[in-house]
Amino acid sequence: MKLELRNIEKSFGAKQVLQGISLTAEGGQAFGLLGRNGAGKTTTIRILMDVFPQNSGEVLLDGKPIDYRKVSLGYLPEERGLYPKKPIGQQLVYFAQLKGMKRAKALASVRHWLERLGMEEYETKRLDTLSKGNQQKIQLITALAHDPDIIVLDEPFSGLDPVNAALLKDVVKEQIQKGKIVLFSSHQMNYIEEFCQEIAILNQGKIAISGNLEQIKRSYPRDRLTVFSPQYREILSQLGNRCQLVQPGEVLLRLDSPRQKQEMMGQLVARYDIDRVQVYEPSLNDIFVEYAGDHV
Amino acid sequence: MRQFRTILSFELKNYFKNKVFVGSTLFIVAVLAVVMFLPNLIDVFGSMGGDSSDEPTEQSVILVSAPSQEMGETIAQALASAFPDQTVTWTQDDLAKIKEQVSNQEADCALVFDSLTSYTYYVYNRSLYDQTTQVANQVLVSLAQVEAMTQQGLSPDQAGEILSLQIDAKEELLGVDQAQNYWYTYIMTLALYMVIMLYGQMVASHVATEKSSRAMELLITSATPVNMMFGKVLASCIAGFVQLAVIFGSALLFYQLNLDAWGGNSVMTSLFDMPLSLLVYLLVFFVLGFLLYAFLYGAIGSTATKLEDINTSIMPLSMLFVIAFCVVMFSMGSGAVDNIAMMVCSFVPFTSPIAMFARIAMSTVPVYQIVLSIGILAVSVVGIGVLSAKIYRVGVLLYGTPPKIGAILKAVWQA
Numbered sequence: 001m002k003l004e005l006r007n008i009e010k011s012f013g014a015k016q017v018l019q020g021i022s023l024t025a026e027g028g029q030a031f032g033l034l035g036r037n038g039a040g041k042t043t044t045i046r047i048l049m050d051v052f053p054q055n056s057g058e059v060l061l062d063g064k065p066i067d068y069r070k071v072s073l074g075y076l077p078e079e080r081g082l083y084p085k086k087p088i089g090q091q092l093v094y095f096a097q098l099k100g101m102k103r104a105k106a107l108a109s110v111r112h113w114l115e116r117l118g119m120e121e122y123e124t125k126r127l128d129t130l131s132k133g134n135q136q137k138i139q140l141i142t143a144l145a146h147d148p149d150i151i152v153l154d155e156p157f158s159g160l161d162p163v164n165a166a167l168l169k170d171v172v173k174e175q176i177q178k179g180k181i182v183l184f185s186s187h188q189m190n191y192i193e194e195f196c197q198e199i200a201i202l203n204q205g206k207i208a209i210s211g212n213l214e215q216i217k218r219s220y221p222r223d224r225l226t227v228f229s230p231q232y233r234e235i236l237s238q239l240g241n242r243c244q245l246v247q248p249g250e251v252l253l254r255l256d257s258p259r260q261k262q263e264m265m266g267q268l269v270a271r272y273d274i275d276r277v278q279v280y281e282p283s284l285n286d287i288f289v290e291y292a293g294d295h296v
Numbered sequence: 297m298r299q300f301r302t303i304l305s306f307e308l309k310n311y312f313k314n315k316v317f318v319g320s321t322l323f324i325v326a327v328l329a330v331v332m333f334l335p336n337l338i339d340v341f342g343s344m345g346g347d348s349s350d351e352p353t354e355q356s357v358i359l360v361s362a363p364s365q366e367m368g369e370t371i372a373q374a375l376a377s378a379f380p381d382q383t384v385t386w387t388q389d390d391l392a393k394i395k396e397q398v399s400n401q402e403a404d405c406a407l408v409f410d411s412l413t414s415y416t417y418y419v420y421n422r423s424l425y426d427q428t429t430q431v432a433n434q435v436l437v438s439l440a441q442v443e444a445m446t447q448q449g450l451s452p453d454q455a456g457e458i459l460s461l462q463i464d465a466k467e468e469l470l471g472v473d474q475a476q477n478y479w480y481t482y483i484m485t486l487a488l489y490m491v492i493m494l495y496g497q498m499v500a501s502h503v504a505t506e507k508s509s510r511a512m513e514l515l516i517t518s519a520t521p522v523n524m525m526f527g528k529v530l531a532s533c534i535a536g537f538v539q540l541a542v543i544f545g546s547a548l549l550f551y552q553l554n555l556d557a558w559g560g561n562s563v564m565t566s567l568f569d570m571p572l573s574l575l576v577y578l579l580v581f582f583v584l585g586f587l588l589y590a591f592l593y594g595a596i597g598s599t600a601t602k603l604e605d606i607n608t609s610i611m612p613l614s615m616l617f618v619i620a621f622c623v624v625m626f627s628m629g630s631g632a633v634d635n636i637a638m639m640v641c642s643f644v645p646f647t648s649p650i651a652m653f654a655r656i657a658m659s660t661v662p663v664y665q666i667v668l669s670i671g672i673l674a675v676s677v678v679g680i681g682v683l684s685a686k687i688y689r690v691g692v693l694l695y696g697t698p699p700k701i702g703a704i705l706k707a708v709w710q711a
Contacts, residue, residue, distance in 0.1 A: 013706075049517040052689070075517045081510025097302045098518040142514055 001027035001062060003048075003150060003181050008057035010043055017043045019205045020057070025198065027149075030172070030182040032192040032213070035202030036292050041185050042078065044202070045152055048183075049075055072099055074148035078155045078185070080139050082127055089114070089123035092141055099146035106145065113141040117167065132159050140168065144175070151175055152183045157191055169194075189284045199284070201291045208291035217281045224280035225253045225264065231272045252280060299519055303527030307502075311535035321539050325546045332550035335557035356404035358384045358428070359394055367412065370439070375407075378435045379428075394418065407432060412440055471660040474631055476566045481628065481657035483567065484578055485650050487540060489621045492586050492649070495536045496593035497610060499529060503597030503688070504606050512692045521689035526681065529590040536586060577656050577666075584673045585649025588680055589617065595684035598691030599704060620647035624654045633658045643669050645676035683708070 003025045010018040018040050025031035035041045047054045050068050059066045083091050089110060096106035114120045117137045127135060136159050143151060153172070157165050172195060176182055186192055192199065193213070200210035209216060229235060232251050236243050244252045255264060265277055282290075311317050330337075358379060362368035368386040376384040382404065387394065397403045398418045405419040405428060413436065417429050438459055445455035506512045515524060551558060551568050558564045596609045620641055627638045633655050641651035642665070652669045655661050686708045 046517075046693075051516050051693070073517070075514065077510070077513035077517075079510045079513050081513060083506075083511055084509055094302070094306050095514060095518055098299055098515075100298070 001149065001179070001181055003066075004058075004060040004063075005044070005048065006058045006060060008044065008047060008054045008059070010047060010052075010054050017205050018047075018054070021202070021205075021207060022057075023200045023207065023210055025181050025183060027181050028176060028179045029197050030176055030184055030195040032196035032199040033183060033185040033202070034187075034192065034199060034288055034292070039202040039292065040205045041202055042154070045075070045154065045183070045185065048150075048152065049073055071150065072146055072148040074099075074143035074146065074151045076140055076143040076151075076153045076156055080136060082135075082139060082142070084128035085126055087124050088119075088127055088130075088138055091127070092138070092145060095142045096145040099148070101146050109145045109147065110141065113145050116171070117141065133161055133164055136160060137164065137168075140171070144171070148180070150181045150183070152185075154185045155187070156184070157186065157188055189288060193284045201288060203292045209287070213284065216287060220282050222258045222261065222279045223255045225255065225261070225268075226278050226280045227251045227253055227268060227274065228276040229268075229272050229274045235268075235272060249275075300523045300527050303519060303523055304531050307528050307531030308534060310502075311531065317535070317539070321542055324543050328543065328547045329550055332547065332554050332558075336554055339557070355381065355383045357402070358382050359389075359397065359403045359406035360384060360386050360409070361389070361391075361394055361406065362386070362409040363411070367409065371407075371409065371412070371436070374435050374439055375432060378431050412436065412443065474633075474658050476569075477657050478566075478628065479563050480567050480570045480574075481654055484570075484657070485621075485624055485628070485654055487544075488578075488582055488585065488650050488653065489617070491536045491540060491582070492589050493614065493617060495532045495586065496589040497606075497614075499532050499590045500593040500597030500600075500606055500610055501603060502528065502532075503594050503692075504600045504603050507598065507600070507692055508602055516689070516692055521692075522682070522685040525591065525594055525685040525688050529587060529594055529681075532590055533583065533586050537582070540582075574657055577653060580670060581649040581653045581673075584670070584677050587677045588645060588649070588673065589613070591677070591681045591684040595687040595691065598688040599694060601694075616646055620650060623647070624650050628654055628658060634661075643672060645673045648673050 005021055005023050008018050008021040009016070021040070021044055023031070023033075033041055033044065046052060048059060061067075061071055082095075089107075092110040092114075093103065093106045096109060097103060101109065111120070111123070114123055117140070119134065119137055119141075122130060122134070122138075127138065130138065140156070143153065156168060156172070160168060169191075172182060176195070182195075184192060184196055197212060197214070198210075199213050199216070201208045226246070227235060228250055230249065232245070232249055235251050235253075236245060239253065242254050244254075246252050253264070253268075255261060261279065268274055268277055358375065360368055360372045360375065362371055365386075365388075372384045372386040385403075387406075389397070391408060394403075394406045394408060395418060398406050398420050401420055405417065407415050407417055409415040415432075415436075417432075419426070419428070441459060442452060442455045445458070446452055450458075506515060548568060551564065592613055593610060596613065597606060600606050600609050623637050623641055624647075627633050627635055632638075638651055638655060641647035642655050642661075643652075648669050652661070652666065656666060687704055690704060690708055
């Protein structure tokens with residue numbers, strides 16, 4: 001399965017919110033959709049979910065315009081919310097039925113997921129009697145119970161304790177392994193780095209950068225070295241203005257060109273007590289700041 | 297279609313599991329039961345307390361004073377038959393004494409005569425419904441007429457015969473009898489008004505609650521706006537209809553059970569004697585009027601971010617309906633249900649459900665007008681239903697201060 005957004009444009013009144021968004025997400029992979037608040041992530045997701053139509057551009061599944069009657073989507077919205085005064089089992093079954101499931105199947109699936117997330121005791125409880133983290137897990141079930149082909153998770157990890165976060169990670173990995181298209185939107189870069197091979201960073205309604213995360217990282221000029229050494233003070237004083245202290249024991253060393261890499265590594269190892277030296281690769285956080293920051 | 301059915305049954309369950317909904321319906325039925333069984337209950341309690349009609353009751357006194365005894369006794373005798381519940385007494389006391397007796401409320405009132413055709417009425421507190429002078433005047437006119445005729449040489453019997461001449465009038469009804477239809481039209485119009493108003497507001501607040509709890513984010517990505525809107529509105533329509541049916545059904549049942557006790561009551565018989573055709577019209581106007589307003593209330597609810605905003609947002613719509621209701625009520629009260637205001641109101645979709653219904657019930661309306669009114673209303677319901685689903689789709693995603701109507705319509709146009 002391959003989901004493609006091609007040249008999506010959308011404006012609300014005079015304000016153009018999306019200016020030619022294109023991205024491709026494959027089944028069996030997680031796709032990270034990044035961007036600052038107001039960059040157009042939610043609008044992109046809503047167009048994908050068919051909440052409103054785009055002004056121009058196409059949403060394609062396996063090369064053909066997506067048919068919402070045939071493909072099912074699961075969505076965990078960033079703004080969480082269900083019926084606070086209703087029994088949990090009842091509303092989960094309702095949402096699964098809205099997505100086209102028969103009642104008996106919906107009930108079985110809801111029970112399965114409640115059990116999977118350790119929530120089976122809450123089936124008849126009202127939603128507002130649960131803690132925030134548990135409500136979050138219930139909300140996750142609405143995105144997964146109807147066994148969707150495409151899963152959109154907007155900030156899935158916010159508000160979860162480490163144990164629940166680990167549980168959610170397992171669930172997401174399971175879904176990816178089943179070959180589903182998982183779309184992630186989050187500001188927690190470590191989770192994106194952990195799950196997503198492909199990313200797109202949105203900035204003011206445009207794709208600032210997109211593609212394979214590994215390749216993006218490697219596309220940066222490999223002209224910097226990260227040096228870990230107990231003698232970092234000596235390195236700093238002797239190599240002078242090429243060096244920059246990252247933190248005690250870690251120094252960033254700029255080269256004139258990537259070709260100097262081998263030679264410089266040899267020199268460092270010969271002259272100082274070196275624990276580790278490696279070519280500097282930007283973290284997703286650095287890439288994000290670079291492509292979505294104010295200066296762009 | 298399955299999605300629509302899912303929404304409809306979910307929303308219906310919400311109503312029928314709602315304690316307030318069930319409680320208020322049962323409460324009204326209980327009140328009706330008490331009212332309808334009242335005559336029987338009074339009988340039961342009355343017989344328990346023993347029959348009180350044998351006990352002498354203190355009757356109020358009307359004093360009559362006249363220049364001569366003969367005149368005073370004639371007047372007192374004539375008035376006594378006109379006021380069977382009161383004791384009419386001729387008195388020779390002077391005016392000051394008479395006034396004192398009225399002030400002390402020893403006497404109810406006093407009539408002090410100068411001549412047969414001129415008197416002063418003394419009363420302490422004049423009640424709103426005091427008709428003593430009107431009744432006395434009639435009696436006195438007859439007295440004077442008889443006296444005038446006897447002076448002309450007729451015997452008192454002949455004079456009495458002339459005065460008590462009876463007219464034989466027959467009445468045949470070809471249209472509707474407003475006096476008879478008034479009560480059920482009044483009650484049905486009021487019921488239509490209340491149900492549309494209450495349920496409309498309920499739809500608006502349900503939509504706004506879903507929005508403020510952010511369940512909307514999920515709903516809007518799970519179901520189409522048309523299904524959401526129609527499912528919700530039809531569910532409330534069915535719930536409203538069931539509530540009305542339970543209330544009126546139980547009222548009818550209680551009436552049948554107490555038929556003997558109520559038998560002679562003209563209001564009750566006219567109320568439960570409604571023709572079947574009118575009931576069908578009631579149903580048609582109920583359904584169409586309900587849908588029209590519920591769609592609009594739902595659309596307005598979708599534009600509110602918080603539940604508190606609802607009251608101000610729905611005000612214009614509610615005012616419209618209140619005005620329609622007032623026009624109908626005034627026209628019904630005046631008896632002129634076919635006046636120009638009513639004619640206009642009975643074709644405007646927002647007012648026609650109650651205006652046309654009142655006209656059909658209380659007047660004879662040409663068939664083409666009824667068909668036209670229902671036709672306009674039905675087309676409007678479909679149009680407004682689709683429009684409100686579009687407003688809903690745009691409205692539910694807008695947060696912040698409630699947008700202006702123009703801005704919403706513009707967004708609907710662009711979407």
